[in-house]
Amino acid sequence: MGCNDLSLSMNAEQLLELAAKSGANASEVYQSRSLSKPVFFEANRLKQLESSHAEGVALRLWRENRPGLAVAYGPVEPQILVDRAMAMTELNEPEIVELAEARTEVYPDLGETVSVEELVKMGKTAIAQIRDAYPEVLCMGQWDCEEETTRLVNSQGLDCYHTDTTLSCFLSGEWVRGDDFLSVSDGQTKRGTLANEKVVQQILQRLEWAKENVPTPQGRVPVLLTAKAADLLWDTIQVALNGKQVLEGASPWSERLNQIVTSATLTLSQKPDIGPYSCPFDDEGTPTRPLLLIREGQLQQFYCDRTTGRLLGIGTTGNGFRPGMGSYPTPGLVNLLIQPGKGSLHNLIAQLDDGLIVDQTLGGGPGISGDFSINVDLGYRVQKGQIIGRVKDTMIAGNVYNVLKQLVTLGEDADWNGPCYTPSLIVEGISVMGEE
Numbered sequence: 001m002g003c004n005d006l007s008l009s010m011n012a013e014q015l016l017e018l019a020a021k022s023g024a025n026a027s028e029v030y031q032s033r034s035l036s037k038p039v040f041f042e043a044n045r046l047k048q049l050e051s052s053h054a055e056g057v058a059l060r061l062w063r064e065n066r067p068g069l070a071v072a073y074g075p076v077e078p079q080i081l082v083d084r085a086m087a088m089t090e091l092n093e094p095e096i097v098e099l100a101e102a103r104t105e106v107y108p109d110l111g112e113t114v115s116v117e118e119l120v121k122m123g124k125t126a127i128a129q130i131r132d133a134y135p136e137v138l139c140m141g142q143w144d145c146e147e148e149t150t151r152l153v154n155s156q157g158l159d160c161y162h163t164d165t166t167l168s169c170f171l172s173g174e175w176v177r178g179d180d181f182l183s184v185s186d187g188q189t190k191r192g193t194l195a196n197e198k199v200v201q202q203i204l205q206r207l208e209w210a211k212e213n214v215p216t217p218q219g220r221v222p223v224l225l226t227a228k229a230a231d232l233l234w235d236t237i238q239v240a241l242n243g244k245q246v247l248e249g250a251s252p253w254s255e256r257l258n259q260i261v262t263s264a265t266l267t268l269s270q271k272p273d274i275g276p277y278s279c280p281f282d283d284e285g286t287p288t289r290p291l292l293l294i295r296e297g298q299l300q301q302f303y304c305d306r307t308t309g310r311l312l313g314i315g316t317t318g319n320g321f322r323p324g325m326g327s328y329p330t331p332g333l334v335n336l337l338i339q340p341g342k343g344s345l346h347n348l349i350a351q352l353d354d355g356l357i358v359d360q361t362l363g364g365g366p367g368i369s370g371d372f373s374i375n376v377d378l379g380y381r382v383q384k385g386q387i388i389g390r391v392k393d394t395m396i397a398g399n400v401y402n403v404l405k406q407l408v409t410l411g412e413d414a415d416w417n418g419p420c421y422t423p424s425l426i427v428e429g430i431s432v433m434g435e436e
Contacts, residue, residue: 011078016154019155022063027154028061029057029151030325032054032149035053035147036147037051044131060085065094067095070085100285106162111192129200133204136175140171143194145165166190166276169188182207183377183378214389216433217355222427224426225424227417232372233403236370238333243309244331257300262297266294267338269290269292270335271290282321283322291319301314303317304317340413341409341410344412354382371400372399374395392434
């Protein structure tokens with residue numbers, strides 16, 4: 001698919017021309033289109049089929065170096081969009097215009113399209129497998145195939161374009177036993193094909209572990225965070241590595257470059273060219289590239305957009321992304337990878353004499369301070385290397401930065417948890433509270 005196939009309702013080159021005629025000294029057009037055909041299941045049955053098409057265009061321009069931004073979703077007169085952006089320049093102070101240099105890049109399409117019929121078949125098969133083992137469990141889920149296209153054009157002569165197709169599934173099972181309610185969920189995002197069987201087996205395993213309710217271990221005990229729950233740590237670390245937080249002095253690692261900040265067990269990197277969330281260029285048109293962020297516990301670098309990189313004196317790392325169409329680019333990571341260790345999840349469980357497995361959490365995670373106190377939505381108690389049952393009404397508390405200094409071991413079971421590739425891990429320094 002080439003640039004001419006991006007059949008949006010607005011012509012990017014026309015917008016750039018109109019912006020220049022209206023007095024803009026620089027301009028940029030960001031276009032996005034998505035086509036999704038999700039299938040939904042509820043109460044073990046196919047509930048509905050949908051087809052969702054969305055497209056949008058964001059015009060960013062500068063008049064006398066004063067920025068203005070206007071966004072449209074669907075058809076709109078090009079001149080109206082330009083006029084809106086020009087009006088915004090009256091409200092902003094002048095700034096340095098930082099646009100990507102001239103180049104043309106059309107990247108190969110990634111991923112494979114799967115038909116709605118095949119998605120329905122996947123869902124029915126998965127639910128039937130759960131129900132065969134646990135007839136009393138009610139399942140709900142969603143299977144989706146989504147195609148996304150992005151094009152970025154600017155007045156410097158930049159023209160970048162890419163299309164990718166991703167497959168995703170989410171499956172949950174609800175088990176009601178008297179006044180005891182249990183919800184177990186899992187999902188997957190891939191390109192090409194979904195490992196449906198893996199999702200099913202993970203849910204069946206957790207249902208098996210949850211057959212008995214047992215007392216919660218108390219105090220500071222070893223905690224095993226599964227790949228699903230490990231975002232409790234990585235979300236905060238991504239913020240701490242954000243160049244904008246460093247510039248503002250908000251990151252506790254602002255003055256820690258080339259110093260040890262975590263356990264030597266830990267190596268973190270960005271690899272934007274692999275996995276279902278790969279991305280060839282950021283929303284400023286800079287090619288994305290691999291970054292080594294933490295090596296064996298030592299802080300190596302931060303990630304930046306163009307403005308942040310200039311102010312820090314390190315330049316952009318190709319990490320300028322828009323949180324939404326109506327937002328200016330800000331630093332964001334592509335594919336955070338935590339280098340796996342050795343041993344399966346079962347090997348990690350066998351290392352615990354008396355500890356807690358956290359598989360799902362409730363509520364928001366810690367902020368930049370790293371302090372957290374959250375409820376465990378799904379957790380299991382381990383004694384002498386064996387899971388003895390599910391814990392209820394349990395809370396965990398601690399500080400992310402302190403916990404990562406006490407990381408015991410990393411598993412080899414790394415998987416995608418959103419755009420984060422993480423294994424399960426055992427940590428110390430977390431306080432556990434709950435029913436005895």
